[in-house]
Amino acid sequence: MGSGDGSGAASGGEGPTGSGGTLWRVIWLVLLLLAAIWVAGFCAWWYIMLIPFTVCFQPLAAVTDILLRGSQLTYFCTKNMMDANTFGEAWANAGATVPPTVLVIQS
Template structure:
């Protein structure tokens, strides 16, 4: 296990930032994804939004490993 202080910081980021940002991005992702069939240029945007939706997973993984901010 890594540094406990970093684990606590990642937990705080997960709760106060990660869930909120991912929730907002998920809403936009759901609204935009059907239009990618007609407008192929939106594919890059939806790929980025999917990465943002997965941000809480990154926070949780970093929290469990006690990873620093590098």
């Protein structure tokens, strides 16, 4: 038998998880399956249709930005489900909850 004096803190995730438990994971899963997939699909379709017109009509970029965030709704729900966040915690982190990207643009 071993003994140790570790702190008990685990390492290996991106950060701390939320204060919700299994019930919140189920709530996020239901929200993902019943609403987020459909909203994201709707937003993605409109985003694809409108993005070419932002070259000619710059104010349309505000609309396409909202549609892009809508199409990322499935990521938002899944991230909060995996972190077991409550709705309050999810809302507080909503601005920073975007999918990771590897695109690097150098000018």
